[in-house]
Amino acid sequence: MACRSPRSPRVMLPFLYPLLFAPNDAFRSSIAAAARGTRRSSTDASRSTDSNEPSPRSRLNPAPDDYSMSNFADKAKLTLHAGPGGHGCISFMREAFMDDGPANGGDGGHGGNIYIQAVHGETSLHKLARRKVVRAGRGKSGMGSSRSGQRGEDVVIAVPVGTVVRELSRDDPEAENRFLTKRKRRVSRDVQPVEEGPDGEPIEDPDRAKWMLYPGMSSSDMKRLELPPLPHRERLLHQPKAPIQLDLSRPTPRPVLLAVGGLGGLGNPHFVTKGTPKPMFATRGERAMSMEIELELKLLADVGLVGLPNAGKSTLLRSISNSRTRVGDWAFTTLQPNIGTVVLDNNRGRPLLTSYRRVSAADSPTPEDPFNAYPRPQEPEFERRTRFTIADIPGLIEGAHLDKGLGIAFLRHVERAGVLAFVLDLSAGNAVAALKALWNEVGLYAQMREEEERERKRQAAVDWSAAAGTDADDTTFWPSHLTGDYDAPVVDAGGLHIAGKPWFVVATKGDLPNTQDNFRELRDYLAAISRGEEKHPSGVEGAWTRDCAAIPVSAINGQGVDRVVHWAVGLLDG
Ligand SMILES: Nc1nc2c(ncn2[C@@H]2O[C@H](COP(=O)(O)OP(=O)(O)OP(=O)(O)O)[C@@H](O)[C@H]2O)c(=O)[nH]1
Numbered sequence: 001m002a003c004r005s006p007r008s009p010r011v012m013l014p015f016l017y018p019l020l021f022a023p024n025d026a027f028r029s030s031i032a033a034a035a036r037g038t039r040r041s042s043t044d045a046s047r048s049t050d051s052n053e054p055s056p057r058s059r060l061n062p063a064p065d066d067y068s069m070s071n072f073a074d075k076a077k078l079t080l081h082a083g084p085g086g087h088g089c090i091s092f093m094r095e096a097f098m099d100d101g102p103a104n105g106g107d108g109g110h111g112g113n114i115y116i117q118a119v120h121g122e123t124s125l126h127k128l129a130r131r132k133v134v135r136a137g138r139g140k141s142g143m144g145s146s147r148s149g150q151r152g153e154d155v156v157i158a159v160p161v162g163t164v165v166r167e168l169s170r171d172d173p174e175a176e177n178r179f180l181t182k183r184k185r186r187v188s189r190d191v192q193p194v195e196e197g198p199d200g201e202p203i204e205d206p207d208r209a210k211w212m213l214y215p216g217m218s219s220s221d222m223k224r225l226e227l228p229p230l231p232h233r234e235r236l237l238h239q240p241k242a243p244i245q246l247d248l249s250r251p252t253p254r255p256v257l258l259a260v261g262g263l264g265g266l267g268n269p270h271f272v273t274k275g276t277p278k279p280m281f282a283t284r285g286e287r288a289m290s291m292e293i294e295l296e297l298k299l300l301a302d303v304g305l306v307g308l309p310n311a312g313k314s315t316l317l318r319s320i321s322n323s324r325t326r327v328g329d330w331a332f333t334t335l336q337p338n339i340g341t342v343v344l345d346n347n348r349g350r351p352l353l354t355s356y357r358r359v360s361a362a363d364s365p366t367p368e369d370p371f372n373a374y375p376r377p378q379e380p381e382f383e384r385r386t387r388f389t390i391a392d393i394p395g396l397i398e399g400a401h402l403d404k405g406l407g408i409a410f411l412r413h414v415e416r417a418g419v420l421a422f423v424l425d426l427s428a429g430n431a432v433a434a435l436k437a438l439w440n441e442v443g444l445y446a447q448m449r450e451e452e453e454r455e456r457k458r459q460a461a462v463d464w465s466a467a468a469g470t471d472a473d474d475t476t477f478w479p480s481h482l483t484g485d486y487d488a489p490v491v492d493a494g495g496l497h498i499a500g501k502p503w504f505v506v507a508t509k510g511d512l513p514n515t516q517d518n519f520r521e522l523r524d525y526l527a528a529i530s531r532g533e534e535k536h537p538s539g540v541e542g543a544w545t546r547d548c549a550a551i552p553v554s555a556i557n558g559q560g561v562d563r564v565v566h567w568a569v570g571l572l573d574g
């Protein structure tokens with residue numbers, strides 16, 4: 001068959017087989033080296049022994065544009081609007097030979113609820129941060145012929161595992177109304193009810209606004225109309241008490257309720273009595289509650305990498321996981337946290353390491369779970385660990401805890417890691433000094449977080465339960481510090497929640513010349529800490545100093561990195 005291409009097939013050959021047409025041998029050999037996976041110390045031409053040769057690119061020494069980056073946000077503020085209930089209907093049966101039939105107005109549908117659920121697969125809050133407002137569906141109003149309105153659609157907000165939810169404020173008009181009605185009833189029991197205002201005008205009953213009157217009624221009929229007491233209705237789901245504080249540190253098996261939709265109004269058949277066979281009224285649907293919440297994502301990695309900028313954290317992550325994080329020979333290459341997964345299997349079906357992790361909810365780091373989002377097994381369970389995750393964050397600089405550089409905003413991602421790995425560049429000055437500087441920043445950050453947490457707990461001690469929902473009474477409506485029984489919780493200061501974690505040092509760039517002495521000094525310093533001769537570098541009393549190790553690696557060559565995996569797993573298993 002004739003070739004369809006108008007061009008000669010020879011024209012395409014250089015594109016299809018570039019090696020055959022390579023201009024010189026250097027190009028050919030560099031391709032071959034890359035294909036063999038040969039890794040070479042690179043990066044800095046001045047450091048390189050053969051500075052004229054361009055550094056061969058590999059997975060561990062990629063070009064600065066060879067990386068994958070996705071949108072990422074670790075904070076979001078959302079305004080939630082639960083769905084208002086649909087109104088009840090005022091209607092009467094009309095049929096042939098029955099022009100004045102019984103009441104047959106349908107009930108309004110309930111408003112939609114808003115839930116939150118932590119799921120695997122979500123990795124960022126950027127979509128929610130952009131969305132800002134979440135609305136559940138409004139309940140449809142009831143219709144004639146006893147047709148009830150449709151229920152408003154529920155909304156489930158899917159968030160990544162590791163999201164912390166905090167309620168900032170809420171506005172629940174119905175709860176306020178219930179509280180006021182309750183108080184009014186209590187007052188009217190003791191004092192004669194006042195029927196007229198100062199100008200002689202009758203005071204409008206606040207409950208009156210909850211009724212829908214037949215539109216064809218004359219105004220005099222409306223004035224004369226005696227409305228029955230509002231029916232007391234229990235919601236099927238109770239609005240969670242304020243303030244909502246959730247730590248979704250594991251996937252939630254079912255969605256957790258945040259804001260409950262308003263009840264639908266009742267149709268006029270509900271109010272048929274002997275005295276009122278044709279009620280010309282029905283109730284309105286409840287107004288919806290709205291709430292402002294703050295979401296904060298604390299990525300949940302097993303190991304957190306902490307280091308100065310350009311120390312080689314991302315290269316290390318690439319060397320032990322399949323991460324495609326960006327690597328470059330300048331500070332702040334990494335601008336957002338990356339999570340890499342280390343698979344403990346050499347892909348031959350045989351595990352490289354045997355490791356077990358505890359999966360008991362009761363023993364997990366006590367997530368605040370007032371809504372019983374997690375079923376809690378009593379007995380601790382162990383599960384074979386087949387993988388663990390590592391978080392790589394932007395480098396920390398001195399003063400990071402004062403928000404210098406980028407690191408502080410991301411330290412929260414390593415805050416909850418089980419193990420901290422300090423990555424130190426052996427070729428960049430004294431490693432001991434660098435370790436002390438890093439621990440100093442981390443320690444100060446930890447203290448700052450604890451202070452913040454204390455402040456939050458102090459705020460949470462204020463009981464705004466009347467705004468929370470249905471069971472308001474006089475003593476709980478006012479914040480408890482105003483009623484005099486406020487007692488600030490006492491929390492230990494000192495940053496132990498981070499300094500108490502197991503940690504080790506990865507001394508990287510060991511392939512560069514003149515790094516041995518630096519490593520030796522670092523190793524001796526860590527040994528002295530383990531023996532108790534030196535203080536923990538953070539200076540925090542009672543910090544973890546059991547077995548402080550330094551592992552020399554050359555991440556760019558993939559040398560020594562297996563030990564990092566073994567050591568991390570050893571610490572994770574405890
Ligand atoms: N010679 C040598 N160079 C390395 C090694 N590890 C990393 N590098 C180089 O050091 C430079 C910085 O590496 P990165 O992994 O981007 O460092 P980082 O700590 O993630 O930097 P930031 O994201 O900016 O904090 C890159 O040019 C790497 O190629 C190593 O083991 N040996």
Ligand SMILES: [Mg+2]
Pocket residue numbers: 313314315326327333334392393394
């Ligand atoms: Mg990096």
